[in-house]
Amino acid sequence: MLRYLGGRLVQAVVIVAIVATITFALIHLAPGDPFSGVMDNPNVNERVRTTLRAQYGLDRPLPEQFVRYFGLLARGDLGWSFSHDRPVTEVLATTLPNTLLLMAIALTGSFALGILIALVQVARRGSTTDHALSAISLFFFSIPDFWLAILALLAFTYWLPLFPVGGTVDAVTHDYMGLGERIVDRLRHLALPALTLTVLASPGVARYQRAALLDVLPADYIRTARLKGLTEREILRRHALRNALLPIISLLGLSFPALLTGAFFIEKIFSWPGMGLAVITAIGSRDYNLVMGGVILGSIMVTAGSLLADLLYAWADPRIRAR
Amino acid sequence: MTPPLLSIHDLRTWFYTESGVARAVDGVSFDIGAGETVGIVGESGCGKSVTALSILRLIQPPGRIEPGSRIEFEGRDIVTLGDEEIRDIRGNRISMIFQEPMSALNPVFTVGDQVAEVARVHGGMSKSQAWDRAVEMLALTGIPDAGTRARQYPHQLSGGMRQRVLIAMALMMKPALVIADEPTTALDVTIQAQILDLLVDLQKKIGTSILMITHDLGVIAETTSRVIVMYAGEIVEQADVDELFAKPHHPYTEGLMHSMPHIGHDQERLNVIPGTVPSPTDWPQGCRFRDRCPYSWELCEREHPPLYEVGGAHVSRCHLAIEPERRNHPHAPLVVQEGIAAA
Amino acid sequence: MPGQTQEFALANPARPRESPLALVVRQLLRGKSSRIALVALGIIVLVGLLAPFVAPYDPSAQPDIVALKDLPPSLAHPFGTDPYSRDVLSRVIYGARLSLLIGVLATIVSLTLGVAYGAIAGYAGGFVDAVMMRLLDALLSIPRLLLLLGALVAWPRLSVGALVLFLGFTGWFGLSRIVRGQVLALKHAEFVMAARALGASRRRILLRHLLPNLVSPIVVAATLGVAHVIVLEAGLSYLGIGVPQPQASWGNIIYDGADQIATLWWMSLFPGLFMVFTVMTLNILGEALRDAYERRS
Numbered sequence: 001m002l003r004y005l006g007g008r009l010v011q012a013v014v015i016v017a018i019v020a021t022i023t024f025a026l027i028h029l030a031p032g033d034p035f036s037g038v039m040d041n042p043n044v045n046e047r048v049r050t051t052l053r054a055q056y057g058l059d060r061p062l063p064e065q066f067v068r069y070f071g072l073l074a075r076g077d078l079g080w081s082f083s084h085d086r087p088v089t090e091v092l093a094t095t096l097p098n099t100l101l102l103m104a105i106a107l108t109g110s111f112a113l114g115i116l117i118a119l120v121q122v123a124r125r126g127s128t129t130d131h132a133l134s135a136i137s138l139f140f141f142s143i144p145d146f147w148l149a150i151l152a153l154l155a156f157t158y159w160l161p162l163f164p165v166g167g168t169v170d171a172v173t174h175d176y177m178g179l180g181e182r183i184v185d186r187l188r189h190l191a192l193p194a195l196t197l198t199v200l201a202s203p204g205v206a207r208y209q210r211a212a213l214l215d216v217l218p219a220d221y222i223r224t225a226r227l228k229g230l231t232e233r234e235i236l237r238r239h240a241l242r243n244a245l246l247p248i249i250s251l252l253g254l255s256f257p258a259l260l261t262g263a264f265f266i267e268k269i270f271s272w273p274g275m276g277l278a279v280i281t282a283i284g285s286r287d288y289n290l291v292m293g294g295v296i297l298g299s300i301m302v303t304a305g306s307l308l309a310d311l312l313y314a315w316a317d318p319r320i321r322a323r
Numbered sequence: 324m325t326p327p328l329l330s331i332h333d334l335r336t337w338f339y340t341e342s343g344v345a346r347a348v349d350g351v352s353f354d355i356g357a358g359e360t361v362g363i364v365g366e367s368g369c370g371k372s373v374t375a376l377s378i379l380r381l382i383q384p385p386g387r388i389e390p391g392s393r394i395e396f397e398g399r400d401i402v403t404l405g406d407e408e409i410r411d412i413r414g415n416r417i418s419m420i421f422q423e424p425m426s427a428l429n430p431v432f433t434v435g436d437q438v439a440e441v442a443r444v445h446g447g448m449s450k451s452q453a454w455d456r457a458v459e460m461l462a463l464t465g466i467p468d469a470g471t472r473a474r475q476y477p478h479q480l481s482g483g484m485r486q487r488v489l490i491a492m493a494l495m496m497k498p499a500l501v502i503a504d505e506p507t508t509a510l511d512v513t514i515q516a517q518i519l520d521l522l523v524d525l526q527k528k529i530g531t532s533i534l535m536i537t538h539d540l541g542v543i544a545e546t547t548s549r550v551i552v553m554y555a556g557e558i559v560e561q562a563d564v565d566e567l568f569a570k571p572h573h574p575y576t577e578g579l580m581h582s583m584p585h586i587g588h589d590q591e592r593l594n595v596i597p598g599t600v601p602s603p604t605d606w607p608q609g610c611r612f613r614d615r616c617p618y619s620w621e622l623c624e625r626e627h628p629p630l631y632e633v634g635g636a637h638v639s640r641c642h643l644a645i646e647p648e649r650r651n652h653p654h655a656p657l658v659v660q661e662g663i664a665a666a
Numbered sequence: 667m668p669g670q671t672q673e674f675a676l677a678n679p680a681r682p683r684e685s686p687l688a689l690v691v692r693q694l695l696r697g698k699s700s701r702i703a704l705v706a707l708g709i710i711v712l713v714g715l716l717a718p719f720v721a722p723y724d725p726s727a728q729p730d731i732v733a734l735k736d737l738p739p740s741l742a743h744p745f746g747t748d749p750y751s752r753d754v755l756s757r758v759i760y761g762a763r764l765s766l767l768i769g770v771l772a773t774i775v776s777l778t779l780g781v782a783y784g785a786i787a788g789y790a791g792g793f794v795d796a797v798m799m800r801l802l803d804a805l806l807s808i809p810r811l812l813l814l815l816g817a818l819v820a821w822p823r824l825s826v827g828a829l830v831l832f833l834g835f836t837g838w839f840g841l842s843r844i845v846r847g848q849v850l851a852l853k854h855a856e857f858v859m860a861a862r863a864l865g866a867s868r869r870r871i872l873l874r875h876l877l878p879n880l881v882s883p884i885v886v887a888a889t890l891g892v893a894h895v896i897v898l899e900a901g902l903s904y905l906g907i908g909v910p911q912p913q914a915s916w917g918n919i920i921y922d923g924a925d926q927i928a929t930l931w932w933m934s935l936f937p938g939l940f941m942v943f944t945v946m947t948l949n950i951l952g953e954a955l956r957d958a959y960e961r962r963s
Contacts, residue, residue: 026817147941151934151935224429224437229411229441229444264812283819283907299804319430319476
């Protein structure tokens with residue numbers, strides 16, 4: 001088990017290294033350079049540009065820059081963010097927790113909701129409920145992330161002013177609130193973005209889990225359970241689900257990319273100060289380093305997520321655990 | 324005479340498929356007495372497994388037990404019982420063992436858990452009580468070091484041991500009837516003998532009846548006291564085991580007996596019954612074995628034979644019962660004559 | 667080799683040798699929902715193709731930027747007008763055309779790259795395959811949007827053509843894995859060894875047997891791929907970094923109305939509805955195809 005873990009970690013490092021190389025290639029293949037954003041301004045003196053370029057080693061030969069880049073990366077230095085006037089690592093470190101909060105809530109919520117829907121569908125397979133839920137699942141599965149977020153914003157902050165329009169807290173009055181009020185304020189701001197992301201992620205889980213359950217039902221051991229006199233519901237919940245949960249763990253690992261992408265759009269529309277909003281804004285200001293830092297961080301998150309899911313699977317399946 | 328434990332009357336289980344109605348079990352009636360071991364023998368597709376599944380109402384759509392069928396057990400008709408009542412019987416009063424021990428156990432639960440589950444469902448026992456009973460049962464089925472084994476997962480046990488686990492599971496509540504559907508077919512020959520001995524042994528200890536379903540005449544000879552031969556969804560012969568082996572009446576039974584290779588005899592080719600079983604969506608008129616029978620004549624095509632009494636408790640679904648001299652004039656079966664099969 | 671096929675067909679008269687594509691299309695037409703989806707998709711494609719004839723107005727015309735701007739839906743403008751007094755319905759119709767075009771072209775690029783990459787990796791085997799797979803793993807670890815954002819910050823102000831290429835270059839990863847799997851399976855298949863014993867070259871066998879086996883996964887990947895690209899392009903356009911203005915794409919229209927979401931609600935609603943509708947039909951079709959393919963194997 002430990003050997004497996006070690007192997008996977010090495011693989012993960014290799015993957016991140018390749019991703020870093022890809023981002024390096026992107027930066028240097030593109031027209032202009034990281035300073036073009038700053039440089040577009042004609043008021044900036046030519047000498048300033050040259051100095052900055054030299055300072056950041058941009059006038060050095062490419063291989064040397066590459067080595068330098070990797071060296072800095074290994075030390076956790078992702079460069080300087082011009083739009084924030086702080087190191088990229090700092091910007092990401094302050095914004096990442098907000099994104100993780102959304103993703104964590106959406107992950108647990110969507111899996112809980114998705115599994116529940118799948119159970120209901122399988123318990124009543126072939127009925128109108130089953131078909132209706134399938135249609136609803138398909139609808140929400142096909143909705144573009146940002147559009148659902150826009151609709152949610154329109155519906156629940158403008159037309160039915162239940163929730164605030166954006167941000168994590170009320171910018172004006174939060175500091176003057178008592179503890180209880182402050183908690184409520186945070187929750188009110190968190191509710192809509194988190195809920196929207198959950199709704200976006202649920203249909204994928206529901207459809208996957210439904211298929212997994214239906215796959216398991218014809219198995220011989222289900223017939224054995226029936227022979228023991230268990231009710232259909234007990235069979236579903238105790239025997240079928242336990243086996244059908246195993247593939248869902250794999251889905252956990254696979255869902256990180258979509259979840260992260262969804263979070264990006266949600267953060268933009270609800271002005272939620274997470275990594276996604278920072279990266280998207282950085283595009284407008286041509287802040288290369290911040291965007292690339294986001295790419296690398298995103299890749300690390302996905303790789304870590306997939307690794308965790310594999311470990312969880314190995315633990316959960318007694319056939320693998322015993323080895 | 325004590326009433327039989329299980330009494331099946333005219334059981335018909337039909338499957339409504341896209342290609343027609345498959346009459347897998349088409350009018351089967353027999354009894355099983357308390358403490359008896361009855362065997363059902365026949366080739367695949369004859370309906371023996373479907374009969375077994377019907378007894379426990381495990382037939383799923385598109386199959387269903389046709390109205391008019393009756394399965395009497397402990398004073399009730401299984402066919403018309405409600406869901407809760409049938410669940411009360413399963414695993415408790417009647418249990419079943421299948422032929423695939425590999426896949427019949429849930430891979431994510433321990434073996435002990437799965438055996439104990441029966442007692443928790445039916446006996447209302449607590450977790451620890453049920454566990455103790457499960458370990459007891461596992462030891463009874465000859466699993467060494469049962470306490471440790473119970474904590475293992477199915478994939479850690481050999482095929483033979485898994486079958487013992489399933490037997491333990493079946494006997495947990497000391498049922499009145501155990502249905503064993505090809506319990507040894509998937510096992511190695513040496514293990515087969517062990518498992519059969521175990522079943523016979525446990526039956527004597529617990530006093531349960533066994534319905535042994537198999538295609539293997541050897542198993543029949545070893546374990547049963549009465550035999551039912553099935554073909555094409557019907558019973559074609561029924562007799563006490565000794566009588567059946569000594570004086571098989573139905574040509575199909577004869578064919579089965581002859582196709583067993585005999586040690587000590589020099590045989591160049593194995594005897595086979597030419598042809599194949601007809602399709603259950605399309606049972607032929609008259610006798611369903613007609614095409615493959617070496618004695619058939621026009622009567623066999625015209626009239627579907629009833630179960631004739633051919634001696635004591637011995638019955639046979641064959642017109643030879645009323646025209647026995649035809650047995651002296653065998654001919655090539657129709658399938659051979661029509662070139663469909665080799666002799 | 668043709669003789670071999672004939673013999674096999676004769677031995678199994680009950681199994682006609684249908685081309686995998688024909689089988690798959692037949693499967694598609696069997697289900698009720700996939701038939702409806704096919705018709706619906708056909709309508710959308712038709713609307714897009716015939717946009718110049720179907721759209722009531724010129725999508726880029728700004729007739730009266732004072733009097734006709736920001737009008738809510740009415741009989742004259744069923745989907746309202748935008749801040750530049752352009753008719754939204756016409757823009758949505760032209761948007762269908764552009765979004766579908768981008769979707770299809772980008773997917774063609776993805777399919778080509780995916781098949782090529784997977785086939786090369788599978789055929790080459792050994793070290794080359796290992797390296798290519800590691801590279802693929804890395805690419806798969808970056809969420810597609812993020813990869814696009816990374817590319818777009820470096821290449822701002824893209825033309826539609828360049829956008830198609832970028833979208834295409836980021837969508838081939840999954841398919842290449844499937845293709846590689848097929849190639850590997852074929853390489854070790856017994857009949858390949860038998861055929862080689864008869865004198866056929868390995869490359870020839872692979873080519874002859876690879877393509878028929880790939881038709882189904884390619885068609886599935888294509889259908890679902892177009893859906894993905896439509897959504898992705900819309901998202902990028904909504905962020906202002908997709909289709910350049912003033913061209914009409916569904917995402918662009920929403921972008922135009924983004925500043926005043928609440929007041930110009932029709933600019934968010936209608937393009938979105940069209941998107942959901944189109945993506946749903948593509949998903950239904952793609953999944954029906956995938957089910958048919960899986961049932962066959």
